[in-house]
Amino acid sequence: MATAEVEKRRNHLAALSFVAVVVVLGIPMWLRTTTTYRAWLPMAQIQELAELQLLLSTDVEVVFARGTLTPEQQKKIPVMHSRDEAHTIDETDLSMHTLSESPCGSLVVYVIPQSSPLLPQDVDVYVGQRRMALLRVDANMKAGKSLHQVLAALEPQVKEVLQVMSFSHDDITAALSDRVRLSPGSSQSKADSMRTFKSSPGYEITFSLLNPDPKWHNVYWDMEGAVRTYVQPLLSKLNPVANFSVDSQTLHYTMLGVNSRFDANHSAYTLSADSLAHVINPVEARLGSNAASSNPVLNFLLYVPDAQHSPLHILDNQKQKVTSNAFHSPRWGGIMVYNVYGYYGSDEIAFDININMVKVMGVFLSQLR
Numbered sequence: 473m474a475t476a477e478v479e480k481r482r483n484h485l486a487a488l489s490f491v492a493v494v495v496v497l498g499i500p501m502w503l504r505t506t507t508t509y510r511a512w513l514p515m516a517q518i519q520e521l522a523e524l525q526l527l528l529s530t531d532v533e534v535v536f537a538r539g540t541l542t543p544e545q546q547k548k549i550p551v552m553h554s555r556d557e558a559h560t561i562d563e564t565d566l567s568m569h570t571l572s573e574s575p576c577g578s579l580v581v582y583v584i585p586q587s588s589p590l591l592p593q594d595v596d597v598y599v600g601q602r603r604m605a606l607l608r609v610d611a612n613m614k615a616g617k618s619l620h621q622v623l624a625a626l627e628p629q630v631k632e633v634l635q636v637m638s639f640s641h642d643d644i645t646a647a648l649s650d651r652v653r654l655s656p657g658s659s660q661s662k663a664d665s666m667r668t669f670k671s672s673p674g675y676e677i678t679f680s681l682l683n684p685d686p687k688w689h690n691v692y693w694d695m696e697g698a699v700r701t702y703v704q705p706l707l708s709k710l711n712p713v714a715n716f717s718v719d720s721q722t723l724h725y726t727m728l729g730v731n732s733r734f735d736a737n738h739s740a741y742t743l744s745a746d747s748l749a750h751v752i753n754p755v756e757a758r759l760g761s762n763a764a765s766s767n768p769v770l771n772f773l774l775y776v777p778d779a780q781h782s783p784l785h786i787l788d789n790q791k792q793k794v795t796s797n798a799f800h801s802p803r804w805g806g807i808m809v810y811n812v813y814g815y816y817g818s819d820e821i822a823f824d825i826n827i828n829m830v831k832v833m834g835v836f837l838s839q840l841r
Contacts, residue, residue: 530579783813
C-alpha cells in the first residue's frame, strides 16, 4: 500500500515538473521564436525631419564683359575673361559656352554694359540654352561706386535670373501630373509626379505627328531642327548615363480612338480626364514596331484635330482646361493636342499648317525631363 502511494506521488511530481518546464521554458521560447522581429526606430528623430529645413545651393559664376566696370573696379577682380563679342544671340550662346562650360548644377551669368549690341535695346535679360544668361546693367550702376557696392546692387537681379532658370518642385509636378489632376495634397498626385523610367543602357525617343484628315490640312513641322535646338542639348548631358536615339514620323488618318464630346460651357470639343487612359492603346497600334531594339521606347505624340472636331481641349478632374492641352502616361510618353483656328481648306485644296515648334517642344521637354 505504501509503495502504491509513493508511486502515485512520484507520477504527480513528474507531471508537475513537465508542466513547469513547459510554462517556464517552452512558452517563452515559443513566443520568442514566433514573434515578428521589429527593429527599434528613433521616433523622436523621425518627427524632427518634418521641421528640417533643406538648403539647396547652386554655384553661380558672374562674368563682367569689357566696359561693364571701371578700370579701378576691374583691378579688384582676380580673373577676367577677354573675348571678342559675337554678332547674334545664338553665336553668343555657343561662344560663351565654349569659353566657360559650366558643370551640371551650376550657372553662368554674363553681365554686359548698356551699350552692348548683343541684346536688343529693349531686352535686358536673355536666358540661353546652356545654363548661361546675359544680363544688361544700367550705366549708372558703376558710377562712383566700389566693386563691393556694384556686386551688392547686382545681387537682386542675378537672383531673379536664377529663379527663371531653375525648375521648382511645383513646376515639375504640374508638368508631369496633367493625366491625373488631383488635389495638391493627394498622395496619388505625389506618386505620379515621382514615377521614373526603369534603368537601361539605351532609350528610343520617337516623336509622332498625327494628322487624322489630310484632305483638310497639310501639316508641317520642323522636327529635325527642334531636336537639334531643344532635345540634343539635354541628351548630350545625359550621354554618360545612357545612349539615346531619336526619330520622328508622320501618321495620316490616325485618330485618338476616343470620341470627343462638344461642351457648351467651353464652346469646344473636350476629352475628360477619365477617358485619357483609353487614348493610348488604339494609337499605339499605329506607331510601328520597335522589335529590332531591346531598349525602352518613349513616345511623344502631337495630334492635330480635324475641322469637324476642332478646337479640342483636355479637361482635368475639375472640368477645367489643361493649360498645356497635353497629358503624359508614366513610362510611356505623352500626347499633346494642337488646335488650329480658322480652317480654310476644302475637299480640293487642303489648308497648310506650320506647327509652332517652340510651343510644342516646351511641353514635350517638360514631360521628358
